[in-house]
Amino acid sequence: MTDAGVEDLLRRAAPTVLAALVRHHGHVDLAEDAVQEALLAATTQWPQRGMPDNPLNWLITVASRRMVDRLRGERARRRRETDTASLALPDEHLVPAPDLGDTRGDDDTLTLLFLCCHPELSPASQVALTLRAVGGLSTAQIARAFLVPEPTMAQRISRAKQRIASTGARFGMPAEDEREERLRAVLHVLYLVFNEGYTATSGPDLQRVELTGEALRLTRIVHRLLPHDGEVGGLLALMLLCDARRSTRIGPDGELVPLAEQNRGRWDPGLLAEGIELITDTLGRASLGPYQVQAAIAAVHAEAGRAEETDWPQVLALYELLDTLAPNPMVTLNRAVAAAMVHGPDTGLALLEPLGADRRLARHHRLHAVRAHLLERRGDLADARTSYLMAARLATSLPEQRHLRNRAGRLPDDQPC
Numbered sequence: 001m002t003d004a005g006v007e008d009l010l011r012r013a014a015p016t017v018l019a020a021l022v023r024h025h026g027h028v029d030l031a032e033d034a035v036q037e038a039l040l041a042a043t044t045q046w047p048q049r050g051m052p053d054n055p056l057n058w059l060i061t062v063a064s065r066r067m068v069d070r071l072r073g074e075r076a077r078r079r080r081e082t083d084t085a086s087l088a089l090p091d092e093h094l095v096p097a098p099d100l101g102d103t104r105g106d107d108d109t110l111t112l113l114f115l116c117c118h119p120e121l122s123p124a125s126q127v128a129l130t131l132r133a134v135g136g137l138s139t140a141q142i143a144r145a146f147l148v149p150e151p152t153m154a155q156r157i158s159r160a161k162q163r164i165a166s167t168g169a170r171f172g173m174p175a176e177d178e179r180e181e182r183l184r185a186v187l188h189v190l191y192l193v194f195n196e197g198y199t200a201t202s203g204p205d206l207q208r209v210e211l212t213g214e215a216l217r218l219t220r221i222v223h224r225l226l227p228h229d230g231e232v233g234g235l236l237a238l239m240l241l242c243d244a245r246r247s248t249r250i251g252p253d254g255e256l257v258p259l260a261e262q263n264r265g266r267w268d269p270g271l272l273a274e275g276i277e278l279i280t281d282t283l284g285r286a287s288l289g290p291y292q293v294q295a296a297i298a299a300v301h302a303e304a305g306r307a308e309e310t311d312w313p314q315v316l317a318l319y320e321l322l323d324t325l326a327p328n329p330m331v332t333l334n335r336a337v338a339a340a341m342v343h344g345p346d347t348g349l350a351l352l353e354p355l356g357a358d359r360r361l362a363r364h365h366r367l368h369a370v371r372a373h374l375l376e377r378r379g380d381l382a383d384a385r386t387s388y389l390m391a392a393r394l395a396t397s398l399p400e401q402r403h404l405r406n407r408a409g410r411l412p413d414d415q416p417c
Contacts (some may be wrong), residue, residue: 001132005038006042006043006051008040009055010039010043010059010136010274011081011135011136011137012136012217013055013056013059013136014039014136015034015108015109015112015133015135015136016056016060016108016109016387017035017038017056017059017060017063017132017390018031018032018035018112018133018134019108019109019111019112019171020064020108021034021035021060021063021067021109022112022115022171023062023111023171023172024064025067025071027067027071027165027309028115028133028161028164028165029158029161029165030067031063032068032132032133032161033066034063034064034066034067035059035063037062037066038059038060038062038063038066039059040057041062042055042058042062058241058333061132077266081259086392091415093232094324098131104110107225108224109134109218109221110173110212110222110226111171111172111173112133112134112171112216113130113134113186113189113222114173114174114182114183114186115164115169115171116129116130116133116134117130117182117186117188118158118163118164118167118187119181119182119185119186120163120164120167120173121160121163121231123188123189123192124154125157125159125163126160126185126189126194127189127192127193128142128146128153128156128157128160129157129161130189130193130218131145131162131193131211131214131361132157134218135193135214135218137210137214139154141210142157143209145197145210145211146196147202147203149270159338161172167311168252169216181231183226183229183231184231186285187219187231187232187235187291190215190219190222190235191215191235191291193211193215193218194211194212194215194219194239195214195215196208196211197209197210197211197215198212198242198243198246199215199397199400200397201361201396201397202396202397203396203397203398204398204399205396205399206249206250206256206399206400207249207250208284209246209360212239212243212246213217215239216239216240217315219235219236219239220236221231221365223236228285229286230282230283230285230286230287230288230292231286231289231290231291231292233279233281233282233286233292234279234282234289234290234291234292234293234294234295235291235295236275236278236300237275237276237278237279237282237292237295237298238275238279238291238294238295238298239275240272240274240275240278241267241269241271241276241279241295241298241299241301241302242270242277242298243271244267244268244269244271244272244275245259245262245267245268246268246301247266247268248262248263248264248267249262250399254399255399255402255403255406256399256400256402256403257417259301260307261307263309264304264305264306267302272302275295275298275299275302276299276303278295279292279295279296279298279299280299282295283296288321288325289325290322290325290326293318293321293322293325294322296318297315297318297319297322299387300314300315300318301315310341312338312341312342313342313408315338315341316335316338316339316342317337319331320334320335321340323335329355329358329361330361330366332351332354332355333355333361333366333367333370334353335351335375336348336349336351336352336370336374337370337374339351340374340377345374345375345378346375346378348370349371349374349375349378352367352370352371352374355367364392364394364401365391365392365393365394365395365396365404366392367391368387368388368390368391368394369387369388369391369395370405371387372384372385372386372387372388372390372391372392372404372407372408375387376407376411381411381412382412382413384411385412385413388404388405388408388411389404389405389408390406391404392404392405392408
């Protein structure tokens, strides 16, 4: 196996190893340290001694022993002499190896996702801890993905683990009455991770493939465990349909290519077919939710061979439904675009008016970009240019800034006499 293959194996094994340790011992922070030591041992020992027959077994065994050592050291440091007997854990208290039937694989991954998305944590902390503990990304990788200093991200992850510990949360599925709400939190975190990878909010790159890939992998696991949950299926379908367009969203010079201008012949047919089949099946049997509606919108776009063939009345109807199910200024923004495509730019601009007073969106570059697009369609080219430039000033992503400035550059400063 190549070095890259070993690295990928270790990264994917890390959440399973961590889940096994937390399930048996608790202490997320100590368990994660033990897992990292096991991964480091693997990278140094395997090239010299060869890869073990059961790499996951090896990692869990090594990490377990490191975990026991850490527990002993931690308790000794606190001078808990009365606990001395319990510190001498016999071999049977080590986490059993996978081939002994004690590793629960995907089930443990889902439980770990629930733990990382604990309601006491902020969404930013949930995302960071999920990527670290379940995604297997290093703190440095997560920091680079979100363009923050590594010490800042390390502190955020450390505080999240401490907060979970302070709540007394244990490794296990949430109580039945909490499970639905906690699952929605998990899906929201995976949605945030995918979106940040699909269109980075800041920095020189439009996309961060490691984030979209990780979000897809984890959502597939959740769907495999909960195949009848409509929103899980809807979220996975949405990710598949969006990811199918990934390679066409960036031009040869790194510029952003809008949906209407993408080469649809280069969209990934396998991902499109999988996504359309999944959302079609989900809509036919599950109660409707916001992720399913978003996936249905993506499917309408996917089924149009050319941009001009898009069924905009259907898109508009779906956005109106989404605005009812999950009222949100960003949904209204997209609804305005669809309304303009069906009824003309004046209708879309009218829907945008109230959003200018919404604090959640008033200074967001997308509001001004959509207004510019609709003004351009109406023929108000000078006003459109002004709005494009405002959107470029507010955007924090360099590819989006360049795209918006290019749009503005095509338009005149003043209206013709």
